[in-house]
Amino acid sequence: MDKSADFEPKVRSVREVLCPCWSVSSAVNFSPCVTRDNSDALTETSVQRYIVAMKYRAAFFFTIVVGGTVLLAGCGEEPPLLPASVRIGLSYPAAIVETQTRLREGLDFALDEINAEGGLLGKPVEFLFIDDNDNPDTAMQVAEYFADEGITAVIGHWTSDTCYYAEDIYEKAGVVMLSPGATSSSLFQYEYNYIFRMLPGDDEFARYMAEFAAERGLRRIAIYYTNDEFGKDLSRLAERAFKRYGIPVVDRVSVLTPASAADVFARWDAFGVDGVIAAASLDEATGPVSLICRRYPDISVISSESLNKLPAYEALGEAADNVFIVTYRPSAIREEFYQNYTKVFGHAPDLFAVTGYIALRLIADAISASQSNDAGAIAAFLKNLRDYDSPVGKLSYNEASHTFEGQPIVIAGITEQGP
Secondary structure, eight states: OOOTTTOOOSSSOHHHHHOTTSOOSSOOOOOOOOOOOTTTOOOHHHHHHHHHHTTOOOOOOEEEEETTEEEEEOTTOOOOOOOSOEEEEEEEOHHHHHHHOOHHHHHHHHHHHHHHTTOBTTBOEEEEEEEOTTOHHHHHHHHHHHHHTTOOEEEOOOSHHHHHHHHHHHHHHTOEEEESSOOOTTSSOSOOSSEEESSOOHHHHHHHHHHHHHHTTOOOEEEEEOSSHHHHHHHHHHHHHHHHTTOOEEEEESOOOTTTHHHHHHHHHHHTOOEEEEEOOGGGSHHHHHHHHHHOTTSEEEEOGGGOSHHHHHHHGGGGGGEEEEEEOGGGSOHHHHHHHHHHHSSOOOHHHHHHHHHHHHHHHHHHHHTSOOHHHHHHHHHTOOSEEETTEEEEEETTTTEEETOOEEEEEOOTTOO
């Protein structure tokens, strides 16, 4: 679907707004779009994504990594010519993702396999990586840059916030975006042609959490959530899911620090809380959950994948025995993949390692099947995917959720080695 007729900001690109070395050719004058129907028009909300960029006129400058080469891109600078290769865009906040997940390991594992098999279209494959710093405005700049560079497929971005602001740019430019981490139900609201995600949506995670809480006989739930797109969406959907099971959510809190903990826990004591949902993003889960576990060592804490990492296990100590996370069922990861991965990296893959591996393999298989690096051909392959053979079983594309069904997601205990 071509959305250019629905929305045309009066600037040549977002980069012109963000970089003082480019000038805006005409006055910026946004007018809200008139929504014709839910599938064929961008609403005023989409306009706001672009308006946000107008608030920031900082220099357009970031670090780009191609293969092992570090390039600096800024005002008036062009990156050096690259060798003939198939480039896949890659963007996420490295300070979070590369220290708290094994996503990059899974991506590199797939990349090494693909190149060992001869690459794609007779060329080696490499990543063009740009760190978006978990910043929506930077994510918009990154999306524009990838589009200008002729990148046709991007694995990114990581959070629901960054995807929310970048997805329209990719769609308008005709660039495939495959997010390995975003789950918010507020994403993917339109009938996008080029936008996909790897993980189930927050509505599915909320359902798993509610089912598990009911099985454990929990009666009064409190929710700790981060005040971002992911945390707000999952907490809202979790409350709705618990209501269907007749389990009341008696408190919701987005701030839980040593200074505020006494007041929060006094309320929880009065309410008789016996279970807590942690709807928290990766870098904001461990501290608050540690406070909860120290105060309530026997309480059940049900978390997103945010706590599935060694630092969380070490911080929680013995209390980790009562912390449960949404993850892949370990037995579902095929033995051959598990052993090969462990042999290379010296430890087991986590959910994100498997997700990253599958994401790159999907794009590579799409390029191989069509013998083309065309974004339309890649998108068509992904949309027609049925019974795709992956390390966690057969996957099929679900157009309603923009994701791939068949992933064996469960609630599992957290351990030193992962779930």
